[in-house]
Amino acid sequence: DAGVTQSPTHLIKTRGQQVTLRCSPKSGHDTVSWYQQALGQGPQFIFQYYEEEERQRGNFPDRFSGHQFPNYSSELNVNALLLGDSALYLCASAHRGVNGYTFGSGTRLTVV
Amino acid sequence: GENVEQHPSTLSVQEGDSAVIKCTYSDSASNYFPWYKQELGKRPQLIIDIRSNVGEKKDQRIAVTLNKTAKHFSLHITETQPEDSAVYFCAATPNDYKLSFGAGTTVTVRA
Numbered sequence: 001d002a003g004v005t006q007s008p009t010h011l012i013k014t015r016g017q018q019v020t021l022r023c024s025p026k027s028g029h030d031t032v033s034w035y036q037q038a039l040g041q042g043p044q045f046i047f048q049y050y051e052e053e054e055r056q057r058g059n060f061p062d063r064f065s066g067h068q069f070p071n072y073s074s075e076l077n078v079n080a081l082l083l084g085d086s087a088l089y090l091c092a093s094a095h096r097g098v099n100g101y102t103f104g105s106g107t108r109l110t111v112v
Numbered sequence: 113g114e115n116v117e118q119h120p121s122t123l124s125v126q127e128g129d130s131a132v133i134k135c136t137y138s139d140s141a142s143n144y145f146p147w148y149k150q151e152l153g154k155r156p157q158l159i160i161d162i163r164s165n166v167g168e169k170k171d172q173r174i175a176v177t178l179n180k181t182a183k184h185f186s187l188h189i190t191e192t193q194p195e196d197s198a199v200y201f202c203a204a205t206p207n208d209y210k211l212s213f214g215a216g217t218t219v220t221v222r223a
Contacts, residue, residue, distance in 0.1 A: 004155075033210065042118075042201050042213030043156070056209035090155070097208030099144060103155040 004029075004093050004104035012110045013081050021076040021107045025093030029102070031055075032074040034066060037088040037106070049074050050096070081111045114139040116204050118214025125192050126222050133217045135202035136184040142204040145178060145185050146211070151198045159200075160187070192221045 005024045013019050025032050031050045035043035045058035049068035068074045072093075078085055091104045115138040125131045137145075146161035162169045162176045162185065169176050173192075178185040185204075189196055199218050203211040 031208075040216075042203075042215050043211075045210040045212070048209050056207075058210060098205055098211050099161075099208070101146065101158060101211065103148075103157070105155045 004091055004102050006089075006091050006104035006107050008107060009105065010108045010110075012112060015081055015083060015111055017081050018077065018079045019081060019109060021078075021089050021091075021109070023074045023076070023091030023093075023104060025072050025074070025091075026102045029093035029095050030072050031094045031096055031098075032068055032072065033092045033094075033098070033101070034074070034076045035090040035092065036060070037090055039087070043090055046076070078109075083111050085109065086111045114142055114204055114206060114212040116202060116212050116214045118202050118217055120217060121215065122218045122220070124220045124222060127192060127194060129192055131187075131189040131192055131196070131219055131221075133187045133200055133202065133219075134184060135186070135204075135214050136182075137204040137212075138183070139204070139206045140180075140183065141206035142183075144205050145176070146203050147176060147187050148201045148203065148213075149198045150201065150216075156201060189219075192219075194221050194223055197221045 033048040034046040037043045047057040048055045052068045063079045065077045088106045090106045092101045118135045143164040148156035150156040175188045199216045202214045
């Protein structure tokens with residue numbers, strides 16, 4: 001049984017560019033949430049998707065957007081990258097909420 | 113929104129001793145409190161969770177206690193082993209939408 005898979009694992013982008021990160025939830029899970037984890041800090045909630053809709057959003061600018069597909073997989077898009085966007089981006093899936101969250105291994109984004 | 117504070121930020125214990133990590137939360141509506149363990153370069157993994165209708169929960173060497181009145185919850189690890197060395201995060205949520213995480217505790221178990 002595959003867990004949460006994220007791609008790519010590592011990414012280097014230049015300031016001002018755009019990036020798309022991908023997430024496939026664990027089998028049986030229908031809710032996908034995205035978190036940003038800066039070095040030495042706890043994960044910060046970006047947004048959650050359920051039934052292809054953004055259900056709630058954290059304190060992140062509109063440069064951060066997402067999408068959920070009918071097969072429950074999800075994408076995180078970040079436009080106009082800033083140096084401060086460098087972080088580990090974690091995807092977490094669950095069945096209808098946050099209980100029993102399973103995290104993926106993350107995508108390490110470096111903006112130079 | 114929910115604000116979670118976690119203490120201490122670092123904790124060094126002798127192998128075999130106990131480790132305790134404490135968290136406080138601000139939103140009295142929070143009803144779900146998971147704990148995650150994150151080893152270096154790896155994903156956060158759920159190790160134990162507790163709901164607001166339960167005061168204590170135990171799973172082998174790990175236990176979590178919740179005091180709703182004081183709005184704090186704690187993780188207890190007994191008989192620590194070197195493989196317990198990791199960063200531990202507490203989290204809380206008043207709904208099914210998002211978890212608010214503490215800043216993490218780096219636990220080092222000395223052999």
